[in-house]
Amino acid sequence: MRFRHGSQIVLHIAFIVACLATLFPLVWMLRTAFAPPHDVFRATMSLWPENATLANFTAAFRLHPVGTWFVNSVVVAGAITFGKLAVSVPAAFAFAVMSFRGRDAVFALVVGTMTVPYVITLLPTYVAVASIGLYDTLTGVVVPAIGHCGFVVFFLRQAFKALPRELFEAARIDGAGPWRQMLTIALPNIWGAVAAMAVLSFLGAWNLYLWPHLILDSTEHKTLSIGLKLFATTGEQGGDWGPLMATALLAALPVVLLYLMAQRQLVSAFATSGIR
Amino acid sequence: MTTAWRGAWRRLAGSPWLFAGPAVAAAILFVWLPMASTLGLSFFDWSLLRQEATWRGLDHYRGTLANPDFHLALVNTGVYLAALLPLQVGIPLVLAFALVRVKAKATGRLYRTALFAPSVLSFPVAAVVWLWLFNPTVGFLNTLGGAVGLPPQRWLTDPDIAIWSVIIVAFWKSFGLNLLIFLAALANVPTDVTEAARIDGASPLRQAIDIELPLISPALFFAVVTTIIVVLDEIVGAVDVLTEGGPYRTSSNLLYFLYERGFRHFQFGEAAAVAVLIAAIVAGVTWAQFRFGERHVHYD
Numbered sequence: 001m002r003f004r005h006g007s008q009i010v011l012h013i014a015f016i017v018a019c020l021a022t023l024f025p026l027v028w029m030l031r032t033a034f035a036p037p038h039d040v041f042r043a044t045m046s047l048w049p050e051n052a053t054l055a056n057f058t059a060a061f062r063l064h065p066v067g068t069w070f071v072n073s074v075v076v077a078g079a080i081t082f083g084k085l086a087v088s089v090p091a092a093f094a095f096a097v098m099s100f101r102g103r104d105a106v107f108a109l110v111v112g113t114m115t116v117p118y119v120i121t122l123l124p125t126y127v128a129v130a131s132i133g134l135y136d137t138l139t140g141v142v143v144p145a146i147g148h149c150g151f152v153v154f155f156l157r158q159a160f161k162a163l164p165r166e167l168f169e170a171a172r173i174d175g176a177g178p179w180r181q182m183l184t185i186a187l188p189n190i191w192g193a194v195a196a197m198a199v200l201s202f203l204g205a206w207n208l209y210l211w212p213h214l215i216l217d218s219t220e221h222k223t224l225s226i227g228l229k230l231f232a233t234t235g236e237q238g239g240d241w242g243p244l245m246a247t248a249l250l251a252a253l254p255v256v257l258l259y260l261m262a263q264r265q266l267v268s269a270f271a272t273s274g275i276r
Numbered sequence: 277m278t279t280a281w282r283g284a285w286r287r288l289a290g291s292p293w294l295f296a297g298p299a300v301a302a303a304i305l306f307v308w309l310p311m312a313s314t315l316g317l318s319f320f321d322w323s324l325l326r327q328e329a330t331w332r333g334l335d336h337y338r339g340t341l342a343n344p345d346f347h348l349a350l351v352n353t354g355v356y357l358a359a360l361l362p363l364q365v366g367i368p369l370v371l372a373f374a375l376v377r378v379k380a381k382a383t384g385r386l387y388r389t390a391l392f393a394p395s396v397l398s399f400p401v402a403a404v405v406w407l408w409l410f411n412p413t414v415g416f417l418n419t420l421g422g423a424v425g426l427p428p429q430r431w432l433t434d435p436d437i438a439i440w441s442v443i444i445v446a447f448w449k450s451f452g453l454n455l456l457i458f459l460a461a462l463a464n465v466p467t468d469v470t471e472a473a474r475i476d477g478a479s480p481l482r483q484a485i486d487i488e489l490p491l492i493s494p495a496l497f498f499a500v501v502t503t504i505i506v507v508l509d510e511i512v513g514a515v516d517v518l519t520e521g522g523p524y525r526t527s528s529n530l531l532y533f534l535y536e537r538g539f540r541h542f543q544f545g546e547a548a549a550v551a552v553l554i555a556a557i558v559a560g561v562t563w564a565q566f567r568f569g570e571r572h573v574h575y576d
Contacts, residue, residue: 028409179289210516
């Protein structure tokens with residue numbers, strides 16, 4: 001691109017300002033999470049508190065079962081991720097390399113779920129979960145969420161399709177059945193795509209709000225995302241801002257770390273979701 | 277085991293349906309069947325406790341369409357869309373065009389990382405972080421405003437301001453996704469095309485508008501769709517934490533209205549009708565987008 005030296009500098013200044021503005025709310029969350037209680041209620045603009053402390057974290061755990069919420073979030077997000085991959089990997093493999101009657105129709109049925117706004121599935125799913133006794137259980141949150149696996153199937157099918165057919169031919173001649181072909185030959189070649197879908201599913205499940213909010217009722221069954229709302233609305237007048245920001249930090253940390261570690265896979269997954 | 281049995285077993289174990297079956301079952305059971313049930317439910321009065329249904333025909337649709345709270349939710353959803361569409365498409369687009377012109381590629385990736393960071397958070401986390409910034413007495417925004425002589429604002433309790441505060445949070449939390457979509461699309465623009473334009477003496481601005489923009493129009497189209505999804509669906513996490521749709525329903529939207537009818541008042545039939553109406557709006561907007569897209573979007 002033809003940009004003279006001076007305009008590069010302008011560009012960098014603009015981006016530095018934009019990045020600082022974008023990151024500022026997160027910096028402020030960090031600052032408040034580590035600020036001693038008396039400092040929180042001082043109208044201040046200093047970016048870091050004097051005498052930073054972990055007191056807000058211990059206070060948060062005392063006020064609400066934050067540890068349990070964290071574990072619940074990990075269980076829910078982990079189980080949804082595992083469940084989605086467990087049904088999507090074989091399905092994607094079948095749609096990509098096997099030929100059978102009705103394949104295209106069934107593929108449309110699965111991938112078509114991408115176009116269904118989940119709002120319209122909410123009420124009957126809630127009723128069904130409640131009537132089989134899974135209301136207020138993590139299982140009740142996890143199982144229906146696995147049905148929304150259209151994009152994972154679509155993405156993994158693309159990855160499987162990109163593999164050369166000779167790979168499977170050779171294995172078939174050696175007497176490997178389709179399951180062995182999938183597990184020992186195809187899967188090791190598409191780990192990047194699987195990892196991308198795992199991270200994407202985990203992020204999505206960790207961030208679920210309305211669905212777990214409807215299903216999980218008792219305080220100790222909540223996940224972090226919905227516990228935060230309880231925390232924000234049950235504080236005394238004036239609010240427990242320090243402990244609340246400490247809890248928000250705990251809710252943000254796993255996904256931010258995951259993002260920083262798996263950035264390349266995530267970007268490719270998001271980019272594909274845009275091109276689809 | 278006889279060879280015949282073993283052969284049958286192998287055929288069964290290797291059946292494509294064993295591979296695809298679970299995903300198909302999950303899609304039917306948890307997406308298609310509930311979708312059909314919602315449509316059915318919308319014609320009945322139905323109670324979770326008594327589990328008995330009374331046929332109501334189109335009553336719930338008539339009632340909903342005549343409900344002033346629904347009108348308000350509909351108008352607010354329109355405001356959310358009207359504000360967020362230009363913001364969420366325009367700003368990431370400008371950022372993406374600028375970012376691909378940063379020559380120091382490693383620094384450029386650093387910018388991308390920072391700009392996308394809020395997008396990995398959940399709406400409730402984003403909302404709680406901003407709840408604190410919006411705090412009227414000791415929140416950062418009013419402290420900053422006070423320092424430059426502005427009067428303190430009631431960001432979330434002033435009926436004229438609350439919806440705009442939710443819009444700020446929604447923009448902050450989700451513009452990064454569209455930025456990634458645009459960057460991925462721009463990366464696919466062949467360099468010889470822009471190179472040719474450059475040699476012909478086109479300014480960077482002209483290159484962006486005349487050459488790159490038409491080439492990435494499918495991404496533009498998709499960014500519009502993601503923004504609509506944010507407004508009709510995900511934003512509810514921010515609305516619920518920040519304002520609970522208030523004050524006086526001024527920041528409520530269609531999904532929040534459904535949540536109230538269905539899960540605060542347990543009017544399932546009525547809520548189902550609202551769900552169908554929301555889905556119809558989503559389908560309508562998507563259809564209009566495709567119609568518009570077919571004529572104006574350059575797929576290549």
